[in-house]
Amino acid sequence: MENKYLLEINHLSVSYGTHRIIRDVSFALKPGEIVCIAGESGCGKSTLIKAILGIKQLQTNVVEGNIVLDGRDITNLGVEERRQILGTQIGYVPQNTRGSFNNIRTYDVQYKESLRAHNVPFEREKAIQLFNRLNFPDSDTLLEQQPWEMSGGMNQRMAIGLAVLQGPKLMLCDEATSVLDVTSQKEVIEELAKLRDELGWSILFITHNLGVASHIADKLGVMYAGRMVEYGNTHELLQDPIHPYTRALLSAIPGKDRKLPVGLEGRPPLDGAEWEYCNFTPRCAYCTAACKEKTYELKEVEPGHFASCAEGRTAV
Amino acid sequence: MKTDKKLMSKKQLKKAALQRKTMILSLIVAVLLVLSFFAPYMTPNDPYKTNALMMKQAPSAQFWFGTDGYGRCIFSRIMAGARTSIFATLALVIISFFIGTSIGIICGYYGGMLDNIIMRITDLLLSLPQLVLAIAIAGILGGSLINTMIAIGFTSWTSYARLARSHAMRIKQLPYINSCRMTGCSDLHILIHHVLPNLLGPMLVNATLEIGSTMLSIAGLSFLGLGVAPPAAEWGSMVSEGRAILQLAPWAVFAPALCILFTVMLFNLFGESVCDLVNMTE
Amino acid sequence: MSEAPLLELKNVAKSYGKGRYKKDVLKDINLTLNEGEVLGIIGESGCGKSVLLNLIACLEPVSGGHLFFKGEEYTGKKPKDVCQWFQVIFQDSEAAFDPKMTIRKSMRENLSLLSKDVSNSDKKIDDMVAIMGLDTSLAERYPRQLSGGQVQRMSIARGLVTEPNMILCDEITSALDVSAQAMILQYLNNLREARGLTMIFVSHDMAVCSTFCDRMAIMKDGEIVEIGTPEQIMDHPQHEYTKLLLEAVLYVK
Numbered sequence: 046m047e048n049k050y051l052l053e054i055n056h057l058s059v060s061y062g063t064h065r066i067i068r069d070v071s072f073a074l075k076p077g078e079i080v081c082i083a084g085e086s087g088c089g090k091s092t093l094i095k096a097i098l099g100i101k102q103l104q105t106n107v108v109e110g111n112i113v114l115d116g117r118d119i120t121n122l123g124v125e126e127r128r129q130i131l132g133t134q135i136g137y138v139p140q141n142t143r144g145s146f147n148n149i150r151t152y153d154v155q156y157k158e159s160l161r162a163h164n165v166p167f168e169r170e171k172a173i174q175l176f177n178r179l180n181f182p183d184s185d186t187l188l189e190q191q192p193w194e195m196s197g198g199m200n201q202r203m204a205i206g207l208a209v210l211q212g213p214k215l216m217l218c219d220e221a222t223s224v225l226d227v228t229s230q231k232e233v234i235e236e237l238a239k240l241r242d243e244l245g246w247s248i249l250f251i252t253h254n255l256g257v258a259s260h261i262a263d264k265l266g267v268m269y270a271g272r273m274v275e276y277g278n279t280h281e282l283l284q285d286p287i288h289p290y291t292r293a294l295l296s297a298i299p300g301k302d303r304k305l306p307v308g309l310e311g312r313p314p315l316d317g318a319e320w321e322y323c324n325f326t327p328r329c330a331y332c333t334a335a336c337k338e339k340t341y342e343l344k345e346v347e348p349g350h351f352a353s354c355a356e357g358r359t360a361v
Numbered sequence: 362m363k364t365d366k367k368l369m370s371k372k373q374l375k376k377a378a379l380q381r382k383t384m385i386l387s388l389i390v391a392v393l394l395v396l397s398f399f400a401p402y403m404t405p406n407d408p409y410k411t412n413a414l415m416m417k418q419a420p421s422a423q424f425w426f427g428t429d430g431y432g433r434c435i436f437s438r439i440m441a442g443a444r445t446s447i448f449a450t451l452a453l454v455i456i457s458f459f460i461g462t463s464i465g466i467i468c469g470y471y472g473g474m475l476d477n478i479i480m481r482i483t484d485l486l487l488s489l490p491q492l493v494l495a496i497a498i499a500g501i502l503g504g505s506l507i508n509t510m511i512a513i514g515f516t517s518w519t520s521y522a523r524l525a526r527s528h529a530m531r532i533k534q535l536p537y538i539n540s541c542r543m544t545g546c547s548d549l550h551i552l553i554h555h556v557l558p559n560l561l562g563p564m565l566v567n568a569t570l571e572i573g574s575t576m577l578s579i580a581g582l583s584f585l586g587l588g589v590a591p592p593a594a595e596w597g598s599m600v601s602e603g604r605a606i607l608q609l610a611p612w613a614v615f616a617p618a619l620c621i622l623f624t625v626m627l628f629n630l631f632g633e634s635v636c637d638l639v640n641m642t643e
Numbered sequence: 644m645s646e647a648p649l650l651e652l653k654n655v656a657k658s659y660g661k662g663r664y665k666k667d668v669l670k671d672i673n674l675t676l677n678e679g680e681v682l683g684i685i686g687e688s689g690c691g692k693s694v695l696l697n698l699i700a701c702l703e704p705v706s707g708g709h710l711f712f713k714g715e716e717y718t719g720k721k722p723k724d725v726c727q728w729f730q731v732i733f734q735d736s737e738a739a740f741d742p743k744m745t746i747r748k749s750m751r752e753n754l755s756l757l758s759k760d761v762s763n764s765d766k767k768i769d770d771m772v773a774i775m776g777l778d779t780s781l782a783e784r785y786p787r788q789l790s791g792g793q794v795q796r797m798s799i800a801r802g803l804v805t806e807p808n809m810i811l812c813d814e815i816t817s818a819l820d821v822s823a824q825a826m827i828l829q830y831l832n833n834l835r836e837a838r839g840l841t842m843i844f845v846s847h848d849m850a851v852c853s854t855f856c857d858r859m860a861i862m863k864d865g866e867i868v869e870i871g872t873p874e875q876i877m878d879h880p881q882h883e884y885t886k887l888l889l890e891a892v893l894y895v896k
Contacts, residue, residue: 085820086791226687227847231891253820256893283895297825299850301894303873306854308826310776312790536739539702540801543731544756545723554752558743 051076051115051247052097052215058109058318059089059096065108066092067271068318071343074215074264079241079248081262081279083255085294087313088268090251094219097249098137099127115214132163136208140220142197145204152203153188156210163211175206178243179236198229205236209244216240216248222257234261255298259283267291270317270324273343277350287352289331323354331356376641383638386631393627394451397443404437408594417610427612429603433592435616442594442617445506447624450576453510453517457575458568461521466552466560468522469529476526483519491516492581499587506589509582517575524567528560566639569632573625580621596621647714649809649841650676650699655708657694657865668694669865672708676809679839683856685849685888691865692845696811699843700729712808726757730802734814736795740786747782750801757805771800775830792823796830803834809841816851828855849892853877861885 050073058068067089074080082090095103097112099122111120119130131137139145146155157167169188176184181202192200201221208216218237222230238261240246252258258265258279265279267290275288286292296307309328317324321340326332333356343353401408406424412432420427426435468476486494491513498512532538533556541551582588583597591598596617603613657669668691676682686692697703699710701722710718712728733739740749747768754764769779775796786794795815802810816824832855834840846852852859853873860870861884869882880886 085822227849227891227893228687228887231893234893254893255821255895259896260893280896294821295895297822298895299848299854303853303877305828305832306821306825308824308829309822310826312792312823536733536735537741539697539731540733540739541741542702542722543700543726543729544753544805545726546756555741559741 050074050113051078052249053113054093054097054110055113056110057093057096057107057112059092060106060108061092061104062106065271065316065318067096067268069110069341069343070268070273071110072264072266072273072276074247074249076214076247077241077245078263079237079250079261080264080266081250081252081258082266082268083252083258084268085253085313087270087315089271089318090268091219093268094137094217094249094251097217098131098135100131132159132211132213133165134214136211136213136216138201138204138208138216138218138221140223142201142204142224143192145207146192146200148193149191151189151191156188156207159207160210165211167210172206172210175209179206179209179239180232181206196229198225198233201225201229201233202236205233205240209240209246214247216246218248218250220251220253223253230257237261255283255294267294270313270320272317272324272341272353273351274325274354275350275352276343277347277352281347281350287346287350287355287358288325289329289354289356290325291352293328293330325354329356376638379634379638379641383631383634386627386634389627390631393624394447397440397447400440400443404434404440406434406437408433408437408441409592410434417606417613419610420612426616427610429599429610429613430606431592435599435613438594438599439596439617439620442596442599443620445589445594446576446580446596446621449506449510449579450572453514453579454568454572454575456510457514457517457571458521458564461518462525462564464518465522465525466529466556469526470533470548470552470556472530479522480526483522486516486519489516492578495578495582496585496587499582504587504590506595509579509588512582512587513575513578517571517578520571521564521567525560525564528563529556532556532559562639566632566636569628569635572628572632576621576625576628646678647711648675649678649680649713650674651711651714652699653709653711655695655698655710656706657691657698657703658706667865669698669706672865672867674860674867674870676841676843678808678841679835680858681835681840681842681844681856683852683859684843684845684862685847685852685859686862687847687888689864690862692862693813695862696731696813696843696845700731700811701725702731726807727805728808730805730807730810732795732798732802732810732812732815734817736798736815737786737789737791739798740794740801742786745783745785746789746797746801750782750804753801753805767804768800771804772797774834775800776826790823792819792826795819795823795827799827799831803840809843811843811845813845814847815844817847824851831855849877849888850894861888 052074054070054072057070059066070093072080082093084090092105096105096107099105099119101124107120111118114134153169156172160167172188173184176187181187187203222233225233234257237248241248250262262279264277265282266276267274267288269290275282275286275291283295286295293309297309299306311328314320314324322337323339323341326336341353343351346352346355410433415428415432416430418424418428424434424436426439429435464479468479494516495512498515499508502508502511538551538555541555579588580597583595584601586601588598589595599617600614607614652672652674655669655672656667658665658667660666672695684692684695694703698705701720701724705718709716717725740746750768751764754767755761768782772779772782777793777796781789781793789797816827819827844852844856856873858870858872859876860867861876861882862868863884869876869880869885876885877889880889
């Protein structure tokens, strides 16, 4: 059955224990698309990824809504069923570039082990072909190396390579480039874009760096304190953002004009997900008295461009 | 996904339970210390009074733990010996703590040749079996409580030194030490005000965990006859003296032995509880 | 009358280890910094930029070369000789405070050790905390009780409260959110305009440096490969590595 969307997040609320982190988040990812969820620390974007992975040790608790992968509801799977989809249907590249591998065992041994766990045969030639396709340097000798000898960037590439070889439908990248040097970051980003362009991959990418998002994402969602405040086509969203937080965020990023960026005083509320009304009001430049009366709602302000607030938007 | 609404509070509950446990154990330890300090003044009978007519008597209303081979009240001797055993242990632990921690901090912070030399000395000391070395030293110095403490103290400072050294080495790398150096203060100021307070926690935990084993070492040496001279009461030597009449008057051995057992167990439990609590808070 | 530059580095080099294991972290660094100037040092991890700051502040000894402050050589001195001139602001600001002391206590210690006048330390602390846009009550807290942005601003306040000649900032915004980073840049800029603050700003982020620094120096493998104004570096890069770094900057399109 052909599904329009590969991944659907419907009105998802996730908590750790009793503490609600994200609330009423909805978006969808089409096959062959890169969707980026961006936001600052504490906005809940990592929790989103953890909820999709749904591993018990991560202790995420879905209190509302559901997660649908290729037509199948995966919100409340049992341990065995979840193990079957992780790796084969969902690939994962974590932030910690040294976390995916045992530092002192060669890559080929670790590749073999992981692939075998998912009943995928390890073929050396296939792996090397993939490395070549993704422009990894020295691809013939990579598999014999040990992680401690390689840089963070190379480790991350090998983690991506391993995820790709398992052939999942969806790749989850949790701040996969944050700890890398700028040059490595650019290369890894380009490799991810290549995965989409040449191999038709679907990627959900979490980042705090809007520059990264602007380079590869088809769709961009901005989160603030547990809520999705804006979502839409990356180019449109960044050219003409609707939500005051997105506008503030963009002003805070150093640009080509070399002007001093404008900061945003204060910090996001820790219990932002519990607020019924807009939780950006304490820091918002366009906040009116009415803002505290309106309940939060993500509305389609323009075709394909959603925002929870359109205050102070300058008409072009 | 299982809804486990109590997850956050579970951790807090665990911590609260641990705090309660540590409090209770601390209280028991405190009571024990106070009792053992005043014990020699509260004995029901004279611990040193021999009585040829009442030798090897079973526990009775007059002699709660019976009498030993010389007719002395075992219960009174245990109470008299409590102060000796427990306070000698504590004194030794405290002295080792100070010496070991100071040496360890200096080695860890400065490194270099001094660190090398001292660490090789500790390696040497630890390569010899501790009790055998203690026996040899006590044998040379002669039997007395002070000499026993010196004999054990000869090697007991090393565990503190090693621990303090590794912590000092870790702390030295932290940015706030560099910040302090940029205020132009002396090394001594940094060691006392910034290094020491930050490693005191784990060091105190180590000390509480050492109390039990130190007590056993002292009792062990006394058992071998290298500790207090008779007729002074001390639990280890009481066990040794009672051995000869084990079949006739087993209480002469069991009473002091069980006291050692329970006291060591108490201190071990206390130490572990403190350790768990400190680990949980960090 | 031309003034000697505030800081000058001549042929500064630093290596670790001996013989077969010798590693040259810095090779032949030459730099000058004038009063009131903000110099950015940009490079990727491992290029030696943090080590360079340690050498300038005498936290580590140089292996070769000379350091000059206001024309006078100070190579081989100890931190206590130069602590009135330089203060270092570290990247991990929470770890830059003693976890057992409140922020105010840490700052008071700095003032008492570095200033001759300790009569109104609390007022000086309050003023500086306010300049950094923070509530003075936050100074009563412990470092772990503050957010990343707040503790970094406190770290800067502590560096400035003793009124050094210049501050050496080691990747102070790298671990922060974009909005917190922008706030810090704003406050530092205010200080620069109000007090003529001299600064070395080490970062891996070219875009940030280009908005803030008077001059930028690009470092690679222990050497300065190019140095110039933001216009020169960003619009007309000369060195291959500079061009590589520039291409890797991901501006929001």
